[in-house]
Amino acid sequence: MDSGRGNLPPARESWYSPLSIDMLLRVLNITILHPFVAWIIPLCFRAEHHAWDTKPMQVTMAWACFVTFLWAADVISHKVAYGMHREVDLGEEVIVITGGASGLGLLIAEVYGMRGATVAVLDIADHLENPEARGVTYYKCDVGDKKQVQKVAAEIERDLGAPTVLINNAAVVLGKRLLDMSLDEAERSLTTNLLAHFYTLRTFLPGMTRNEVGGTIVTVSSVIGHMGAAGLTDYAAAKAGVTALHKSLQAELKYEYPEIKTILVTPGQLSTPLFYGVQTPSNFFAPVVEPIDVAKEIIKNIDLGLSGHVGLPLYSRWADWYNVVPVGVQTILRRLSGIDASMSSFVGRRGAALSGDADVETTETSSKSKSTSKKAGK
Incomplete structure (x- = not known):
């Protein structure tokens, strides 16, 4: 056990580690970039009896108009792209979460379970990381096996009702270079990370189309699907496919x-333990994201009945532009970011269990100790 800990990468901690470009943007979005706050400033000048044609009034009003225009344009753009919202009544919603025994999936399941929604979790583990999670019904299921998915779907509809929300969150990470993985490993990775989405969608989506209240489909992909990375050939290929599947x-x-x-x-x-050991090259520009932050954004969109795109941290929302810049610039950016060296310290879920940092799916880990795959909800 001790030798296992000795191989773990050291954590990067400093007094300024909480400071990131995402935190600065959040502060700006609730201050000078918020229409309400922007209009408060000229109103304060007016309260001090500044004339309408004075420089402070003109500058602050121009800024307030600009911020308001951007806010309105964003709202209109979202409506054009995604349409109107649907009515969501948590008491009537049946939420299915794959890979929900731990990590991000379990967080979402626990929140909805406590709020009175009916939640079904599908995972390959023998039990939930938190077996006392309230309002959550657990079904052991390998979502990479379409027969198991169909069988469990029938059980869910019999026990809980017709699902209205599907959150495809299950994932597996090998952390190997292409030449180091077997074809069986690659096939298993692509089945779990990509084909499982087809299996669950074909199983649960028809019921949503017949449901008067509609439904919501959440696809958990990754920024790696846009950019790729050394040591993640199987994962990147699957996530690129998942993103294209969702858009289509x-x-x-x-x-x-x-x-x-x-x-x-x-x-x-x-x-999360899924990528334990991977260290971001820049805590400021590419901070590690806490699952609770992603969960809050997903839950907010589901509750409001909205379609949308959740991208955290900031750079993940601009990843599409990476493929637009010249290839020479792309190469420089990859070297500066260290993305292709990030998996060199990867130890995954098993390493997290050895370090004592996370008490997660120990039954699954021990039963899979002879396999090189690290399996988990994302």
């Missing part, structure tokens, strides 16, 4: 079934 499905549902909302989630590095 959204286009198919938009006009025929507008009451079904779709939410794409493309987080950066999450502080």
